[in-house]
Amino acid sequence: MTDKNKRKRPLVADKRYPGKAKPKPKSRAQAKPAARKAAPARRKPARTKRPRRGGIGGFFAGLARWFWRLIWTITWRVSLVAFLVLGLAVGYIYTTIPPLDALLDGRARGSVTMLDREGDVFAWRGDQFGGVVSAESVSKHLKNAVIATEDRRFYRHFGVSPRGIASAVRINLSEGRGPLQGHGGSTITQQTAKLLCLGEPYDPSTGMTEKEYEADCRRSSLGRKAKEALFSMAMELKYTKNDILSIYLNRAYMGGGAFGAEAAAQRFFGKPAAALSASEGAMLAGLLTAPTTLSPTNNLDRSQSRAATVIRLMEEQGYLSAAEADEAIANPAQLSEAAEAEAGGYFADWVMSSGPEFFTRNTTEDVIIKTTLDQRIQRAAEDGLKWIFENKVRESSKAQAAIVVMSSDGAVRALVGGRKTKVAGAFNRATQAMRQTGSAFKPFIYAAALDLGYSPNDIIVDEPYCLNIPGSGQWCPKNYTKNFKGPVTLTDALKNSLNIPAVKVSESVGREIVSSVASQFGIKSDLAAGPALALGASESTLLEMTGAYAGILNGGSSVTPYGLIDLRLLGETEPLMGTGGGINERVIQEDAARQLVYMMEKVISEGTGQRAKFGGRQLAGKTGTTSANKDAWFVGFSADYVAGVWMGYDDNTPLTGVTGGGLPAEIWRETMSRVHEGMPLTDLPMLAPAPPSDFGEAQPVPEPQTPQPQGGGNQGGGADNVIDRVLRDIFGGGSSGDGASAPAPGFLDR
Known part of the structure; x- marks a missing residue:
């Protein structure tokens, strides 16, 4: 063999076809997959570790990442436990809340309704309750006015409104008060929970009077607010929204001794709550913030002014048209004749003091008393006294006067115990002054x-x-x-x-x-x-x-x-x-x-x-x-x-x-x-x-x-x-x- 043959390269595949260039690889778009042949699985590229920073910066960055992982771990576990405890607490309260019917009349005392000699109502005493009403049975104007004034998101929250609470805290702080002093941000459900004293009935053995007990129910503190929130959420689970509103409309104090919408409607307007007009419904809704101060029997002008504000809120929220709102403001609610008499004044006070205590001052029942009063004669006595003091007595005089008119059998037809006739609980110079x-x-x-x-x-x-x-x-x-x-x-x-x-x-x-x-x-x-x-x-x-x-x-x-x-x-x-x-x-x-x-x-x-x-x-x-x-x-x-x-x-x-x-x-x-x-x-x-x-x-x-x-x-x-x-x-x-x-x-x- 010669050396020439020794130097010849061995044949390989790419040399089999002399004169042809090696084919270039096709692009992915041009390449045709093999028919019915699965492409080989692509291996996931190995994750490359980010190189750690060295030095002091790297140390603090690592420490921060460790703290974040620790906080996250603790937070989600604590949150889970908190939600479980919250659920258990709400569930327990849910089981203790009584049926709806048991919560509608929450008075501890009864009421006294007084009729004149003709059988017409002229006075009320005690805790008036006109009867059970529901959110569906009262006038739509009253219902809408309460929601517009007290809780516009009532039908959208779960008993507590975080947005309302945050807004109330912000307002309180901006006005220089504590976060829980002043505006409370309470929903109607929370207010109802307060009215129910969070399910804690009054116990005389505690040594507190009923008034002190109610004041304690309504005090503001973080612990009390927490209990109130739990009770509110339990109520939302137990009752429908209209049920909660019904409890509120029956138990809320509306001034003048009236508890609930029906009693207030009868007390101030002489009509049922189902028949209230827009201006009358707005007036009752306006009383909820300060029932004694805003009571129309105390200051009708102030009560009408508050009602006008409520009407504007109803208009803004779509409950009244602009024309309806203007008409309601132009024709404000007016008191009935009986309400104008300031609950019977001196005569009613005298009848209450002369009757049996267990059926008058301390009654737990609802009592009807027919009296000898003749309202025409009562007006005559009041007008006669007023005329003399306006025309015959100097304006600065502090002199007092009293009048009694009766039939020859002793039936008292009118009684005036002082110059100010629109009073209740005042010193009665006709019966008390010796x-x-x-x-x-x-x-x-x-x-x-x-x-x-x-x-x-x-x-x-x-x-x-x-x-x-x-x-x-x-x-x-x-x-x-x-x-x-x-x-x-x-x-x-x-x-x-x-x-x-x-x-x-x-x-x-x-x-x-x-x-x-x-x-x-x-x-x-x-x-x-x-x-x-x-x-x-x-x-x-x-x-x-x-x-x-x-x-x-x-x-x-x-x-x-x-x-x-x-x-x-x-x-x-x-x-x-x-x-x-x-x-x-x-x-x-x-x-x-x-x-x-x-x-x-x-x-x-x-x-x-x-x-x-x-x-x-x-x-x-x-x-x-x-x-x-x-x-x-x-x-x-x-x-x-x-x-x-x-x-x-x-x-x-x-x-x-x-x-x-x-x-x-x-x-x-x-x-x-x-x-x-x-x-x-x-x-x-x-x-x-x-x-x-x-x-x-x-x-x-x-x-x-x-x-x-x-x-x-x-x-x-x-x-x-x-x-x-x-x-x-x-x-x-x-x-x-x-x-x-x-x-x-x-x-x-x-």
């Missing part, structure tokens, strides 16, 4: 005398007169005019309100008899034991005095003033109790009572009470002004009604230029003239005395013996005729004055 009666007491002296046989034509001498009071010395009463009229009839002595004849008659008849007659007529307070009894040194209330005069009008039988006719539970037809007043036993003979009416008629027609005259009617009455002009009275009657008026200062400041025959008589006239509008003229039941006999002039009243310091006690006897009176005088009738309390020196009265 004041000296002055000469308004004198009719009971003459009632005792007439019952013992004295005549209105009997003569008594008006002259200087003194009594020796044991332990006090001499007491000499004076007339208001400081002069003496000499011999006068008993009728003239009464009509001119002469003090000395009154004292003489009282001493002649006997103080014990006078006190007994006054007490039997209804003056229950302790009567003065001394001779000043005759001048009205004793104290009484206007209600007692007016009731005592009613006994004179009805023919001499005492009465118990009353305002309650019957009491029954809501839904019941049979009353639980009836009236506690009316005509009682006879005190003096009917003829004596009629003669006394005759004498008292002269007081108005000819005497100190002439300012009380009106309309050509027969009227009878008596003026009264106490020592130093601290109290001024006028009490009198027509054939139809008895009325009493008192005027004075609460702090006993003397009245300036006022006597019972002045402003009190004018208040009486303005009241009674309004009361009698449209009524026929009716004569008084009076009996004129027989004229003197042919044997001589009218009999003189026996003069009482002057008491001596060593006298032996009260001996006031009585007589049935003139002979008896003369015999009594001969054998020492009258009063010795032992043990008598000394009246104030110079006691004057008229």
